Amino acid sequence: xxxxxxxxxxxxxxxxxxxxxxxxxxxxxxxxxxxxxxxxxxxxxxxxxxxxxxxxxxxxxxxxxxxxxxxxxxxxxxxxxxxxxxxxxxxxxxxxxxxxxxxxxxxxxxxxxxxxxxxxxxxxxxxxxxxxxxxxxxxxxxxxxxxxxxxxxxxxxxxxxxxxxxxxxxxxxxxxxxxxxxxxxxxxxxxxxxxxxxxxxxxxxxxxxxxxxxxxxxxxxxxxxxxxxxxxxxxxxxxxxxxxxxxxxxxxxxxxxxxxxxx
Amino acid sequence: xxxxxxxxxxxxxxxxxxxxxxxxxxxxxxxxxxxxxxxxxxxxxxxxxxxxxxxxxxxxxxxxxxxxxxxxxxxxxxxxxxxxxxxxxxxxxxxxxxxxxxxxxxxxxxxxxxxxxxxxxxxxxxxxxxxxxxxxxxxxxxxxxxxxxxxxxxxxxxxxxxxxxxxxxxxxxxxxxxxxxxxxxxxxxxxxxxxxxxxxxxxxxxxxxxxxxxxxxxxxxxxxxxxxxxxxxxxxxxxxxxxxxxxxxxxxxxxxxxxxxxxxxxxxxx
Ligand SMILES: Nc1ncnc2c1ncn2[C@@H]1O[C@H](COP(=O)(O)OP(=O)(O)O)[C@@H](O)[C@H]1O
Ligand SMILES: [Mg+2]
Numbered sequence: 001x002x003x004x005x006x007x008x009x010x011x012x013x014x015x016x017x018x019x020x021x022x023x024x025x026x027x028x029x030x031x032x033x034x035x036x037x038x039x040x041x042x043x044x045x046x047x048x049x050x051x052x053x054x055x056x057x058x059x060x061x062x063x064x065x066x067x068x069x070x071x072x073x074x075x076x077x078x079x080x081x082x083x084x085x086x087x088x089x090x091x092x093x094x095x096x097x098x099x100x101x102x103x104x105x106x107x108x109x110x111x112x113x114x115x116x117x118x119x120x121x122x123x124x125x126x127x128x129x130x131x132x133x134x135x136x137x138x139x140x141x142x143x144x145x146x147x148x149x150x151x152x153x154x155x156x157x158x159x160x161x162x163x164x165x166x167x168x169x170x171x172x173x174x175x176x177x178x179x180x181x182x183x184x185x186x187x188x189x190x191x192x193x194x195x196x197x198x199x200x201x202x203x204x205x206x207x208x209x210x211x212x213x214x215x216x217x218x219x220x221x222x223x224x225x226x227x228x229x230x231x232x233x234x235x236x237x238x239x240x241x242x243x244x245x246x247x248x249x250x251x252x253x254x255x256x257x258x259x260x261x262x263x
Numbered sequence: 264x265x266x267x268x269x270x271x272x273x274x275x276x277x278x279x280x281x282x283x284x285x286x287x288x289x290x291x292x293x294x295x296x297x298x299x300x301x302x303x304x305x306x307x308x309x310x311x312x313x314x315x316x317x318x319x320x321x322x323x324x325x326x327x328x329x330x331x332x333x334x335x336x337x338x339x340x341x342x343x344x345x346x347x348x349x350x351x352x353x354x355x356x357x358x359x360x361x362x363x364x365x366x367x368x369x370x371x372x373x374x375x376x377x378x379x380x381x382x383x384x385x386x387x388x389x390x391x392x393x394x395x396x397x398x399x400x401x402x403x404x405x406x407x408x409x410x411x412x413x414x415x416x417x418x419x420x421x422x423x424x425x426x427x428x429x430x431x432x433x434x435x436x437x438x439x440x441x442x443x444x445x446x447x448x449x450x451x452x453x454x455x456x457x458x459x460x461x462x463x464x465x466x467x468x469x470x471x472x473x474x475x476x477x478x479x480x481x482x483x484x485x486x487x488x489x490x491x492x493x494x495x496x497x498x499x500x501x502x503x504x505x506x507x508x509x510x511x512x513x514x515x516x517x518x519x520x521x522x523x524x525x526x527x528x529x530x531x532x533x
Contacts, residue, residue: 057436077442086433091455091532103451104442133532146437153441 007033008054008157008189012063015049022046024214026063034187040200041210042252047193050215051159054191055079067156077104080155084162087146088134095121095130097145101152120148123182140171147179151186158190176202180231197248201241202231209251219251320502329506338491342510345480345487349472352411357465360416364423365453374424385417389475393482402483407476414475415468422464430456459530466522473515
């Protein structure tokens with residue numbers, strides 16, 4: 001659908017909570033429009049904090065984050081976020097949840113909003129559950145609701161903080177497959193946080209691998225050049241996939257693996 | 264979800280099993296039995312003249328008086344007066360407490376302004392303020408409403424603020440990244456997110472209103488259930504006192520059950 005050419009950039013960003021450094025070394029990153037970037041690292045290394053700063057939910061202690069060349073400020077509709085828990089509103093039906101994503105958009109008429117809600121319901125395969133409340137559907141469906149709601153708002157950047165973290169393995173794989181497809185079709189620049197290596201490799205165009213806190217980049221992996229951009233269940237079983245996964249696991253464990261993966 | 268307990272050792276029919284489910288019919292029967300034993304013992308106590316009926320009228324007599332007073336018009340108009348006072352004071356309390364509680368929790372500076380003061384006032388016992396209320400407002404309707412309001416408003420504000428504080432931050436942050444300004448989240452996010460809790464808080468404070476209305480009516484009134492009870496006391500009509508007390512209990516029970524039912528209906532999505 002809509003394809004805005006966004007360009008996201010971290011410029012010498014640091015973050016301290018009081019005296020506690022979370023991002024101590026100035027962090028720099030340039031994300032081209034439409035790229036699917038995964039932040040991968042151990043728990044507590046500062047991935048969420050970096051992502052929240054893109055969303056404007058936290059502010060950098062120094063440096064700045066640029067979206068299309070302009071410093072980002074308070075949260076707004078251009079940077080949509082999907083959380084791991086409390087991701088959908090329990091008091092709204094699936095359809096109303098998705099419509100909520102367009103509640104603060106003035107550019108759409110009521111009819112257009114209805115139509116879009118229908119479109120995104122279908123996109124995430126929840127048309128039959130439109131009238132259900134989140135408590136009546138599975139955890140995986142709830143995350144799809146949240147994704148559809150954020151897409152309906154049509155942000156420039158899609159931010160996802162371990163959205164599949166609470167789901168069991170099979171469901172996770174299905175959702176990863178769907179998300180990758182949706183992301184490619186919509187062309188949304190996406191930042192996805194996870195500590196799961198396989199998830200990262202399957203989803204990402206590019207993986208930023210972090211070491212333990214304070215956040216320190218130990219690798220910037222160009223996944224497309226290593227396993228291609230086509231992702232399906234065959235890819236998951238391929239040797240290249242397995243190799244890359246192992247290599248990143250070693251990186252994370254601090255072994256001095258041959259850096260064939262690191263770009 | 265019963266834990267399978269070694270069925271060979273324990274008979275399935277045993278009702279006295281630690282932390283285990285019992286059939287619904289058994290619970291009901293037990294409740295009825297308990298009440299019957301209580302009322303029977305009470306009746307027996309009076310029949311055997313262990314206590315004088317003037318101090319403890321038998322339950323049958325109390326029931327008789329209750330029906331009699333309900334029919335002859337000495338109870339129902341006074342009951343309506345009390346109900347009206349309770350609901351009027353309660354609604355004023357709620358209408359003021361809900362917005363203030365939400366603002367206090369939403370904006371730290373507003374919380375800092377009011378919280379210490381409210382924390383102090385809510386510990387003032389209502390009966391201690393009766394003399395002041397009478398000096399200020401006389402013995403009219405205003406005094407009673409004021410006392411009830413005093414007893415509930417400050418408690419309720421703090422409960423509302425706590426209900427608001429309990430809302431997960433994710434709900435607000437999701438709304439921000441969908442384009443909402445903080446203020447724009449109050450109605451579509453904060454209110455529905457806290458509503459189930461909020462209704463419980465209001466139900467609890469409605470219960471307190473009933474405590475305070477009786478105090479207010481005993482101290483300064485010529486109408487209401489408190490007045491009925493207090494008048495009966497003067498003539499040692501213990502059965503009438505008890506009938507009045509039972510009426511209060513019944514209203515409380517019915518109101519509570521209705522609100523719980525409404526709660527279940529409204530928040531079926533939970
Ligand atoms: N608001 C906060 N105040 C103080 N410390 C925080 C705050 N948020 C996060 N931290 C700390 O910053 C570190 C990084 O947190 P986070 O970004 O959530 O890591 P990750 O998402 O990689 O698990 C953690 O040690 C956490 O305790
Ligand atoms: Mg995190």
